Amino acid sequence: MPAFNEQASVGDVVREVQQKLPGVTVLVVDDGSADATTQVATEAGALVATLPFNLGVGGAMRVGFRYALENGFDAVVQVDSDGQHDPAGVPALLAGLDSADLVLGARFAGEGDYAVRGPRQWAMKLLAAVLSRTAGTKLTDTTSGFKASGPRAIALFAEHYPAEYLGDTIEALVIASRSGLSVAQVPVAMRPRAGGVPSHNPLKAATYLGRAALALVFAFIRPKSTYRVGGSV
Amino acid sequence: MTLTSYIFGIVSALLILAVVVELLRRRHLRERHAIWWFVAGLLALIAGVFPDTLVWASHLVGVEVPINLVFFVSIAILFLVCLQHSSELTQLESKTRTLAERVALLELAQKERETSE
Numbered sequence A: 001m002p003a004f005n006e007q008a009s010v011g012d013v014v015r016e017v018q019q020k021l022p023g024v025t026v027l028v029v030d031d032g033s034a035d036a037t038t039q040v041a042t043e044a045g046a047l048v049a050t051l052p053f054n055l056g057v058g059g060a061m062r063v064g065f066r067y068a069l070e071n072g073f074d075a076v077v078q079v080d081s082d083g084q085h086d087p088a089g090v091p092a093l094l095a096g097l098d099s100a101d102l103v104l105g106a107r108f109a110g111e112g113d114y115a116v117r118g119p120r121q122w123a124m125k126l127l128a129a130v131l132s133r134t135a136g137t138k139l140t141d142t143t144s145g146f147k148a149s150g151p152r153a154i155a156l157f158a159e160h161y162p163a164e165y166l167g168d169t170i171e172a173l174v175i176a177s178r179s180g181l182s183v184a185q186v187p188v189a190m191r192p193r194a195g196g197v198p199s200h201n202p203l204k205a206a207t208y209l210g211r212a213a214l215a216l217v218f219a220f221i222r223p224k225s226t227y228r229v230g231g232s233v
Numbered sequence B: 001m002t003l004t005s006y007i008f009g010i011v012s013a014l015l016i017l018a019v020v021v022e023l024l025r026r027r028h029l030r031e032r033h034a035i036w037w038f039v040a041g042l043l044a045l046i047a048g049v050f051p052d053t054l055v056w057a058s059h060l061v062g063v064e065v066p067i068n069l070v071f072f073v074s075i076a077i078l079f080l081v082c083l084q085h086s087s088e089l090t091q092l093e094s095k096t097r098t099l100a101e102r103v104a105l106l107e108l109a110q111k112e113r114e115t116s117e
Helices: A010-020 A035-044 A057-070 A087-096 A118-134 A153-159 A167-178 A203-221 B005-026 B030-051 B051-059 B064-116
Strands: A026-029 A047-050 A076-080 A102-105 A145-149 A183-187
Touching: A010 A035, A026 A057, A026 A167, A035 A047, A035 A118, A047 A057, A047 B005, A057 A076, A057 A102, A057 A153, A057 A167, A057 B064, A076 A087, A076 A183, A076 A203, A087 A102, A087 A118, A087 A145, A118 A167, A118 A203, A153 A167, A167 A183, B005 B030, B030 B051, B051 B064
Parallel strands: A026 A047, A102 A183
Antiparallel strands: A076 A145, A102 A145
């Protein structure tokens, strides 16, 4: 559970996950927050890894994957700490891992009423089309942060998890597909966020479209074998 | 060209080389960072001592006014230095990122040990 300045919601999310999914290990990665995210998450009963400064979702997630790898976990489920992801969807994601290495929680596949419009929607459509082709399966929501990773995906992501903009979603999917991992999606419901403000602004959405396209292009033209973040072993 | 400007050109070039060598000597500059500055100083010295080489070189590449070749080469060298710095900055950032992630995990492991004791 990557968290950046989420003191308002992270405690409730941790408690909800533990209540709905008894027995799971909740790891919150505090991505260099300036607020009390670490304390709130610790008090709620989660394990907390605190990054010394902000690295972005990619850095926070790689910490999570590395922790999972070093401690022998079979599955990692990424849940946003703003409460948008319903923990009730986790079992469905985990069930999907039986037949795939990476399972996305798709927001537009029938469940819930989450919707976007304008350039942001075009960007998502474009990404969905391109990434579906790469992954060899139909994906409708490629920028979903609600994901489950199996053992092979954990091993890959513990080493290669891009920190670039949109790297945690788009590029991670491309890396996974090109490394021969199977990707699948299951429909999940989305909830309005519990704290913080969403970004709905035409200019921002247009920028998002441009950057998404750029991120996509670069994800494909990067060499497969030499792509090593930080040269970590 | 007056004698003053001739001497001024040579002295400037020697000064550049002296600074580069001194920084290298005191380990304030690594070799791979110094290489472009060294090349720049050397070119400036050659052009300063033998102005004819500059004229010859500009004819060779088809530049009509020799001084424009000086500007072109200077900008090219500065451009390469900037590019090298950006590239090394990127590598450093990715190393810092790895370090930060590792520190976070080590702290977590330490915390877990303390609570289990």
